[in-house]
Amino acid sequence: MTDQTPRDPVDEYLDQLRTAVRLAPHATRDEYVSEISQHIAEGREHLDPNDRVGLRELLAQVGDPVTLAHDFYQNQGIDASRGWRRFGIGQRIAMVAVPLGAILLLGLGVGVLAWVDHYQPLTEGGEGSIGPLGPHGVPLRPLPVSSGAQPFTIPVYAMPRGTSTVRIPVYLYNTGGRSLTVTNIESPATYPHVFGPASYAYEYSGKGTPVGPTTFPFTLGGHQWLEVVLSVPMHCTAVSGEYVEFTRVRVTTSFFGVTHGVWLNVGKFVIQFAKSC
């Protein structure tokens, strides 16, 4: 069921007028509609309350809402043309160009952010390994594969008693054209009671002699390579006789403040702990 009671023609008329003058400032149009409303109320006082024909004539005398609005806008100096006609060519261009420019800038911004967020031009270089140093800093020789210690074709080093230092070379190559900041290279070993953190990096001289230390962070220029030797302290513990295989390290870089992590392969090698520590 819907309410079939007809609306008061005056209310309907004033609604139409309000709609017609909606482009004017609030205060001005409210005042105008109020004046027209009062005018109608004055006119109604001279009519019989049930004289609907008289009321219609009164509203007709007041004027068609659209015509009144047109006159009202003219008096207020308001350009009430609809749609594009309200605006000059410059404004029209600006109305299209500004949002379009904003969208393009936003897209560009998002694109740059996405690029920075995913920028990771590091690649690992050629394989190589230095292996562990003995207690006196003397490099240990790889065990012969024929010894049967490991069925692999990768170097196996015997870990002596006490504390040694495992040196792991990491070849970094920045394939991008922009400088990167290398903030850390984590120890590849996940036995915290055996291996200490890889807290230092050494630039490798190429002759087996470290020329460092180089502390984190350091910068790697665009299209440049660097061989960094990680020094990881290692303690011979009760896990004697076990093997640890080193295959990769996690390198953390920073680009425009955005941190990235990448796993880089290192030359595979295995450490065999001494049978008795």
Added chain:
Amino acid sequence: MQYMVVNDTEKLLAQMRRGSIEYCVLALLRSGDRYGFDITRELAAADGLVTSEGTVYPLLTRLRNEGLVRTYWRESSEGPRRRYYHLTPEGEEALVPFIEQWQRFRNSVDAILTKERPR
């Protein structure tokens, strides 16, 4: 064709009204303060001066904004309070040259319109 003639007459009247109606309002207020309904009805009663009573109110607002009239509210015994319009000295000053020029203009136009065609 008849519609076109009527339409042209409307345009003609609208053009003639445009420059004169505000002075007619000022002239009405010379005889005393009036409220909106009163002004519009009087103008509407004069043939051709107002086609829609509602168009007088924006005009009154403009006159008020220009300082040619000022308004005040007065209680009415017949209904809601009414906004009255009062002619300011500036409004009176504005009316003087219009009256002079209008008479000259009207005389000039009359003289031309009533001039007989040469035979």
